[in-house]
Structures are given as C-alpha cells and as structure tokens.
Amino acid sequence: MGRPPGLSVRLKLTLSYAGFTMLASVVLLGAMWLFLLYYQRLGLETMPVVISPPGRALIRAFVPSAIAVLVFMLVFGLAGGWFLAGRMLAPLTRITDATRTAAAGSLSHRVRLPGRRDEFRELADAFDTMLERLESHVAAQRRFAANASHELRTPLTVTRTLLDVARRDGEAGELVERLHVVNTRAIELTEALLVLSRAGQRAFTREDVELSLMAEEAAETLLPLAEKRGVTVETLGDPAPAAGSPALLQQLTTNLVHNAIVHNLPADGAVWVTTAAQPGTVELTVENTGEKLTPHEVSTLAEPFLRGAERTRSGHDGVGLGLAIVDSITQAHDGTVTLVPRAEGGLLVTVRLPR
CATH class of the missing domain: 3.30.565.10 (Histidine kinase-like ATPase, C-terminal domain)
Known part of the structure; x- marks a missing residue:
C-alpha cells in the first residue's frame, strides 16, 4: 500500500530521547536555581563564597536535597523512558501479535498498521504482502490437491469398473485395449504431476x-x-x-x-x-x-x-x-x-x- 514519506524510527527515537534529556536538564537546573535562591534568602554570603569549599551546614543542607532530586530524576527518567519506549515500539508489538496469529493458522489476519511510512510501517506492509501471497498459495495448493485426487481416482475407478464387467461377461480383448488407454492416461497424469512438482521446488541447475x-x-x-x-x-x-x-x-x-x-x-x-x-x-x-x-x-x-x-x-x-x-x-x-x-x-x- 502506498504511503507518504515520514520520519524514520531511528530519527524518532533520537528526537524523543534528546527531548527527554533536555527536559530532565531543565528540571535539574531549575532545582539547583531554587536551591540557591532558598539559601540566599537565609542570609548566606555572596555567590563566590557559595562556590568555595562549603561548610558543614551547607553540606547538611545540600546533600539530602541533592539526593532527593537525583532519586526523583531517576524515577522520572525510568517512567518517562518506559512510556516513550512503549509508544515507539507499539507497532512492533502489533506486528508480533499478528505473527503469532498467523503462526496459529489464521492467514487471513492482516496488520494494516496506520500512519506515515517508516521502518515499522514498511515491515508491516511487507508482512501483510507475505501473508496475502501465502494465503493465496495455500488456497491454490488445496484446490490442486482436491483436483489431483479427483483426477487420479478417475482412472482407478474406470479400471475397477472394466475389470468387474470383464469378470462378469468374460470379455478380454476389448478390456485389454481399454485398460491400456486408461493406464496411459494415468501415467501421463503422474508424469505431469512430477514435472509440476519439480518446477515448483526449483530443483534444477541453470x-x-x-x-x-x-x-x-x-x-x-x-x-x-x-x-x-x-x-x-x-x-x-x-x-x-x-x-x-x-x-x-x-x-x-x-x-x-x-x-x-x-x-x-x-x-x-x-x-x-x-x-x-x-x-x-x-x-x-x-x-x-x-x-x-x-x-x-x-x-x-x-x-x-x-x-x-x-x-x-x-x-x-x-x-x-x-x-x-x-x-x-x-x-x-x-x-x-x-x-x-x-x-x-x-x-x-x-x-x-x-x-
């Protein structure tokens, strides 16, 4: 199916993770800014003193807050990364479910993944095309098997009928001729089936x-x-x-x-x-x-x-x-x-x- 061009999955992941990193950096810088404003309001010395080796009071006040911020960022990063990865890999999950359905025998199922063209959509379209061809091939093989069974059964049925008639009426000369015709047709059919099978398997040297x-x-x-x-x-x-x-x-x-x-x-x-x-x-x-x-x-x-x-x-x-x-x-x-x-x-x- 034709699709308009879209962003690749790799680029989408890159932009998503880069955007999330920028958001995390903004949150971290904001937390540090609030931390400095808070201690300036408490009457601490000017900034050059703050960036100098801190005292015990500053350590006692900063370290717990920094740990709390880092823990928050870790939890926020894991949750955000899990959410983004789930959103980005949702098409792959859909394709996997379709694969399991097809493996269970339902060849009529299709992925039909919506959206613009990217790697996942191309994979889904290729998978749908493969399922369509496979379903058509299986249907053709079933029809072929049914027709072949019918054609192979016909000369055998005719042969049995001729033998029954000959045994009852005692006719032998005409029976041999008819059996020869039926047998020739059965041989031709068998040889044709072998050629058809050989061609389908591509078992030949070019x-x-x-x-x-x-x-x-x-x-x-x-x-x-x-x-x-x-x-x-x-x-x-x-x-x-x-x-x-x-x-x-x-x-x-x-x-x-x-x-x-x-x-x-x-x-x-x-x-x-x-x-x-x-x-x-x-x-x-x-x-x-x-x-x-x-x-x-x-x-x-x-x-x-x-x-x-x-x-x-x-x-x-x-x-x-x-x-x-x-x-x-x-x-x-x-x-x-x-x-x-x-x-x-x-x-x-x-x-x-x-x-």
Missing part, C-alpha cells in the same frame, strides 16, 4: 539455452499431430538466449505448442510460434486460432485440471496440466506468463524470461 531452437524442435515433434488435425504451424523469430533447465524449458515450449494445436479450429487452423530478444528479457510467443474466449475463461486456463470453466476431457486434450506446468516452470525461472484472448478467436500466450 544452463544456457536457446528458446528459438526449442521452439523449432517442439514444432517438429508435434508436426504429425498438427497434420492430423489440419493445423499449420509456423515458427519464426530471432535468437532468444536464456538461462535455466533445458528439460523444463523444452517441456514449457512443447506444452504451449501442443495446447495451441489441440485447442484450435476443427479445420484449417493455424499456430504461430515466435521468439524475440529484448535488452533484459527474451520472449516466446505462441498464438493460435480457435474459438472466441472471454477474459474470465482465459483467467482460468492456467488453473490445474481446468480448461476454461469445464473439467478436463479425455483424448488428445491432455490431463489439464499443460498451462499450469507452463506457469509453474516460468515462475521457477523468474519469468512471467501473459494470456490474452484474440479478437478473431484463439489465444495469445507470451512467456518472458530473464535474458
């Missing part, structure tokens, strides 16, 4: 890679699928050097091209894969024709196991983790993914990675 070569390789690998669906794939662009995991970035590129081929027009569809290099980043753009999409539908495309507003389907549609894996791999490489619906229909996906 190497020099060339995105333009990966784009050409992905287009060549998926050419049979494109020809079967009547989709033309064009690759063009400039060299785009980046740093990262070659396997994960190849998976990213392949997923994007595969997604563009599968979710296209029934016939005469097209896919354009381009790469470009900017001063600090490289771009991989995959654009395809297809049905018109709304901004809301596009916002859900990277959600695991979802395609627009619907659940995943069988066949060449995949397991519903294509764009989710792309998003996870991009984040693991400190990049960004942008999904934009095309006015003519289809989707434009742009991946930006550090050069």
